Amino acid sequence: MTTSTTAREVRVRAPGKINLALAVGRRQDDGYHPLATVFQAVSAYEEVTAREAETTSLSVSGEQADLVPTDASNLALRAAHLLAEATGVDPGVHLHLDKGVPVAGGMAGGSADAAAALLACDALWGTGLSREQLHELAAELGSDVPFALLGQTAVGRGRGDLLTPALSRGEYHWALGLRTSGLSTPQVFGAFDELIGGSEEDPEPDRALLQALSAGDPVALGQALTNDLQAAALELAPQLAETLAVAEDAGALGVVVSGSGPTVAALARSGQHSLAIAAAMTASGVADGVRTVSGPVTGARLVTRTAAREPLSQDER
Ligand SMILES: C[C@@](CO)(OP(=O)(O)O)[C@H](O)COP(=O)(O)OP(=O)(O)OC[C@H]1O[C@@H](n2ccc(N)nc2=O)[C@H](O)[C@@H]1O
Ligand SMILES: Nc1ncnc2c1ncn2[C@@H]1O[C@H](COP(=O)(O)OP(=O)(O)O)[C@@H](O)[C@H]1O
Numbered sequence: 001m002t003t004s005t006t007a008r009e010v011r012v013r014a015p016g017k018i019n020l021a022l023a024v025g026r027r028q029d030d031g032y033h034p035l036a037t038v039f040q041a042v043s044a045y046e047e048v049t050a051r052e053a054e055t056t057s058l059s060v061s062g063e064q065a066d067l068v069p070t071d072a073s074n075l076a077l078r079a080a081h082l083l084a085e086a087t088g089v090d091p092g093v094h095l096h097l098d099k100g101v102p103v104a105g106g107m108a109g110g111s112a113d114a115a116a117a118l119l120a121c122d123a124l125w126g127t128g129l130s131r132e133q134l135h136e137l138a139a140e141l142g143s144d145v146p147f148a149l150l151g152q153t154a155v156g157r158g159r160g161d162l163l164t165p166a167l168s169r170g171e172y173h174w175a176l177g178l179r180t181s182g183l184s185t186p187q188v189f190g191a192f193d194e195l196i197g198g199s200e201e202d203p204e205p206d207r208a209l210l211q212a213l214s215a216g217d218p219v220a221l222g223q224a225l226t227n228d229l230q231a232a233a234l235e236l237a238p239q240l241a242e243t244l245a246v247a248e249d250a251g252a253l254g255v256v257v258s259g260s261g262p263t264v265a266a267l268a269r270s271g272q273h274s275l276a277i278a279a280a281m282t283a284s285g286v287a288d289g290v291r292t293v294s295g296p297v298t299g300a301r302l303v304t305r306t307a308a309r310e311p312l313s314q315d316e317r
Pocket of ligand 1: 019022031032033034035037105106107108111141142143144145158159160185186189258259260261
């Protein structure tokens with residue numbers, strides 16, 4: 001029997017991110033580290049479709065779909081449950097994630113799924129939360145989730161969830177060096193504790209980097225890219241040193257490990273140059289895959305809201 005053709009669906013797209021700067025302070029009693037980070041949302045997207053259903057279920061597509069948990073720990077499912085609980089509604093939903101952001105790559109793909117699922121279920125269920133209310137729920141789901149809602153360029157303080165939009169001129173082009181085996185964020189913070197420890201002082205956002213962004217100066221931005229977690233990521237994945245070196249030799253304006261890694265982000269002079277850096281990384285075998293992206297781009301946005309025409313396929317149910 002086929003599913004009724006009247007089910008409504010909402011599709012939302014949310015971006016991955018690169019941390020242009022990431023200053024990390026000493027671990028607090030709650031296990032988290034105070035951060036001062038500058039996020040840029042980039043053109044690698046997660047697409048989340050929320051469809052009316054009697055029970056709640058999840059399906060995933062995309063190259064790395066098999067690496068994504070489909071049990072209750074999935075961040076998109078957690079987002080749907082949290083929204084239902086917070087608003088007192090109890091409808092089912094089928095969530096489909098089409099993954100375009102590398103999994104466990106330090107680019108916050110799971111966080112983008114959570115932000116997109118919040119927005120999609122809010123529209124599907126008509127719960128009508130404000131951006132502020134959605135932001136509060138997002139911060140409960142993970143430190144990076146609020147930024148996936150906001151997008152563009154922002155300074156993140158606290159755990160990374162206290163956001164202030166930052167002025168950024170121009171478009172920046174990146175080549176990404178990807179690794180098939182991801183790095184665990186808690187493990188990288190753990191290695192940071194052992195190797196560096198971090199200062200007692202609250203970390204501050206990098207002034208030179210913010211100036212470069214507001215001036216629209218890619219050369220100055222390249223020189224200012226920083227990441228306090230980079231040494232810890234390199235300790236756990238030493239081969240990243242080669243990826244960084246090859247991108248630098250290919251003329252990147254700056255290279256940095258994004259967040260907890262292992263994705264290496266190389267800032268290019270142009271879209272054409274980003275393709276050349278990606279080709280150099282492929283040719284020298286220092287990455288399992290490469291991508292080119294640009295930023296900044298907008299945060300989670302509704303793409304379509306339709307009465308579903310097609311019944312769900314067996315795979316999607
Ligand atoms: C490092 C960053 C930089 O943007 O990104 P990713 O590399 O994960 O993309 C983030 O801080 C990650 O944010 P997110 O992945 O949402 O982390 P959460 O789910 O909140 O926390 C996962 C774990 O990371 C550690 N954690 C996270 C944030 C923070 N400020 N201090 C921490 O020590 C804690 O061990 C925590 O249990
Ligand atoms: N929807 C999701 N997509 C990807 N990973 C998820 C998701 N929900 C939970 N996870 C878990 O979170 C981990 C890190 O996710 P991800 O956001 O892709 O990377 P990172 O935290 O490095 O930016 C994954 O290894 C996976 O175990």
